[in-house]
Amino acid sequence: MNLLEEVIHYYQTNQAGFWQATQQHLVLSSAAMLISLVVGLPIGIWIAHRTRIAQVTINIFNSLRVIPSLAILFLVLPYLGLGFTPSLVALTFLAFTPVLINTYTGLRGVDRSVIESATGMGMSKKQILFQIEIPLAIPAIVTGIRIASVEVISSATLASFIGGGGLGDFITRGFALFDVPIMLVGAIPVALLALASESVWSIFLFLYQKPYAA
Amino acid sequence: MQTSKVKPGELTTEGEPTHNNVIRSGEIVCQEVTKHFPENSRPAVDHVSFKVAAGDLVVLLGPSGCGKTTLLKMINRLYEPDQGQIWIGKEDIQTLPVNQLRRQIGYAIQQVGLFPHMTIWRNIAIVPRLLGWDEEKINMRCNLLLELVGLSPTYLGRYPRQLSGGEQQRVGLARALAADPQILLMDEPFAAVDAINRERLQSELLIIHRKLHKTILFVTHDVEEAFRLADKIIILKDGQLIQYGTPVEIVVKPENEFVAELVGSNNLLRKLSLFDVQSLLEAKQYERHNSFSKASFTSIQPQENLRTALSMLLESGAEQLHVVDNKGKSHGVITFQDLHRLLFEQFTSPAAELE
Ligand SMILES: Nc1ncnc2c1ncn2[C@@H]1O[C@H](COP(=O)(O)OP(=O)(O)O)[C@@H](O)[C@H]1O
Ligand SMILES: [Mg+2]
Numbered sequence: 001m002n003l004l005e006e007v008i009h010y011y012q013t014n015q016a017g018f019w020q021a022t023q024q025h026l027v028l029s030s031a032a033m034l035i036s037l038v039v040g041l042p043i044g045i046w047i048a049h050r051t052r053i054a055q056v057t058i059n060i061f062n063s064l065r066v067i068p069s070l071a072i073l074f075l076v077l078p079y080l081g082l083g084f085t086p087s088l089v090a091l092t093f094l095a096f097t098p099v100l101i102n103t104y105t106g107l108r109g110v111d112r113s114v115i116e117s118a119t120g121m122g123m124s125k126k127q128i129l130f131q132i133e134i135p136l137a138i139p140a141i142v143t144g145i146r147i148a149s150v151e152v153i154s155s156a157t158l159a160s161f162i163g164g165g166g167l168g169d170f171i172t173r174g175f176a177l178f179d180v181p182i183m184l185v186g187a188i189p190v191a192l193l194a195l196a197s198e199s200v201w202s203i204f205l206f207l208y209q210k211p212y213a214a
Numbered sequence: 215m216q217t218s219k220v221k222p223g224e225l226t227t228e229g230e231p232t233h234n235n236v237i238r239s240g241e242i243v244c245q246e247v248t249k250h251f252p253e254n255s256r257p258a259v260d261h262v263s264f265k266v267a268a269g270d271l272v273v274l275l276g277p278s279g280c281g282k283t284t285l286l287k288m289i290n291r292l293y294e295p296d297q298g299q300i301w302i303g304k305e306d307i308q309t310l311p312v313n314q315l316r317r318q319i320g321y322a323i324q325q326v327g328l329f330p331h332m333t334i335w336r337n338i339a340i341v342p343r344l345l346g347w348d349e350e351k352i353n354m355r356c357n358l359l360l361e362l363v364g365l366s367p368t369y370l371g372r373y374p375r376q377l378s379g380g381e382q383q384r385v386g387l388a389r390a391l392a393a394d395p396q397i398l399l400m401d402e403p404f405a406a407v408d409a410i411n412r413e414r415l416q417s418e419l420l421i422i423h424r425k426l427h428k429t430i431l432f433v434t435h436d437v438e439e440a441f442r443l444a445d446k447i448i449i450l451k452d453g454q455l456i457q458y459g460t461p462v463e464i465v466v467k468p469e470n471e472f473v474a475e476l477v478g479s480n481n482l483l484r485k486l487s488l489f490d491v492q493s494l495l496e497a498k499q500y501e502r503h504n505s506f507s508k509a510s511f512t513s514i515q516p517q518e519n520l521r522t523a524l525s526m527l528l529e530s531g532a533e534q535l536h537v538v539d540n541k542g543k544s545h546g547v548i549t550f551q552d553l554h555r556l557l558f559e560q561f562t563s564p565a566a567e568l569e
Pocket of ligand 1: 251253254258276277278279280281283284285504
């Protein structure tokens with residue numbers, strides 16, 4: 001049996017476990033993305049109009065970014081124990097920074113003359129935010145989401161270390177048994193999921209910008 | 215001119231309900247208006263007072279940093295003055311709801327500031343939609359305005375980045391005129407456009423001004439542009455109003471050496487180059503000759519400047535130039551004597567007679 005056949009064989013004999021792990025992986029990743037969007041987008045929008053606070057916030061999150069995902073997992077362990085919750089917290093934290101920073105930079109990057117003429121024409125702050133600033137910041141925001149989603153999907157494999165489940169379980173198992181095919185049963189779908197997410201967001205962005213790009 | 219197909223009546227929205235208009239006049243009065251940004255040592259605008267009559271095209275002229283933009287932005291309240299008052303008609307603008315005020319003042323800037331994610335139609339429709347116009351009326355208005363600024367209605371579905379700089383500036387002007395405001399504020403709108411397009415835009419603005427009688431406050435640091443466009447010119451320096459008068463008054467009687475230097479009053483040829491033949495003719499109120507034989511004389515078009523007229527007089531040896539427009543219609547004659555009189559203060563104010 002070659003490697004690929006072994007991978008397929010392992011998958012076929014562990015189908016139930018595989019799909020359960022995939023589902024866990026997706027639920028964990030999506031939940032982390034959802035929470036970081038629900039929290040990160042409004043905060044990013046809020047700080048975009050407050051330069052001082054923004055500087056401080058961005059600096060804090062940028063410096064926290066250097067902490068490796070694995071370290072975050074182990075840092076939350078003493079407080080949240082094992083399982084789904086600490087994994088979710090760590091992944092949410094991971095996704096939060098690119099969402100926040102890209103929302104902020106996207107909104108700040110809107111051409112000042114555009115805002116000035118909108119204001120000068122008598123649009124209210126709210127109208128400018130929803131009709132001008134956010135639509136023009138979408139490319140940056142979606143880029144943040146794309147980066148975050150790829151990071152979350154790949155880092156969700158680490159959840160397995162603290163009993164969070166997901167496709168990482170196959171990788172840890174394969175690693176423990178020195179069994180490459182088992183590892184690949186986890187690793188290949190993770191790579192495909194990351195790639196899929198990357199593509200979906202890229203296509204979305206392309207379609208979004210296509211009409212008005214020069 | 216490609217913009218002349220639109221009839222004046224079509225471009226105003228007379229008969230509209232006026233109950234929600236906060237602006238009922240095109241007259242602007244500034245009284246001791248002062249703005250001091252905390253980070254600067256001196257005020258950006260320093261006790262400036264003037265009155266702009268409804269329907270006048272007044273140019274704010276002065277070197278970069280003299281406070282033109284700051285002054286303009288206080289009129290639509292993008293900046294609030296530290297001292298002084300601004301009135302539009304009988305209303306102190308401080309007492310008006312700010313967004314209502316802005317929706318009734320057209321605003322065009324050098325960077326244009328079109329919304330890149332919106333079609334030209336959506337860009338122009340912004341203020342009409344804020345004012346709650348219905349779709350059909352907005353469509354008619356958009357078509358008319360594009361024609362007015364010399365663009366084909368096929369542009370309505372395009373996006374700003376698909377247009378050249380000059381075309382974008384035309385859309386900017388159409389957008390500023392969208393809700394038929396009585397007042398138009400323009401901050402160096404043509405400064406970033408190439409020279410050929412700039413001249414074209416200037417002529418078109420003049421035509422639009424004659425057609426629509428909007429009050430226009432136009433900021434520029436370009437002396438030639440100021441003289442081409444202005445009914446009256448306000449000269450600013452270091453935030454202070456140095457002189458306010460017609461182009462002829464400013465050239466002929468500059469308030470001080472700064473103004474003389476700026477407009478080149480000391481240089482006769484330059485002085486002549488600031489006026490076009492048309493304005494001298496109007497100054498003379500010359501009776502029209504429509505029955506000249508066109509074969510045997512030196513002719514000049516009304517929009518040429520007087521420096522060109524002088525060269526033509528000198529080069530042809532003729533005693534007079536016949537002013538003939540490009541349709542072959544005669545507008546009268548000008549002579550050395552007329553140029554001489556203009557330079558040596560013997561005309562009171564041609565621009566005043568344009569009224
Ligand atoms: N928002 C601002 N904050 C601080 N200083 C300003 C601001 N806008 C303009 N100024 C200053 O006010 C003066 C006049 O500027 P401005 O009105 O832009 O001049 P102009 O339009 O004639 O070039 C300049 O010294 C400029 O630096
Ligand atoms: Mg300026």
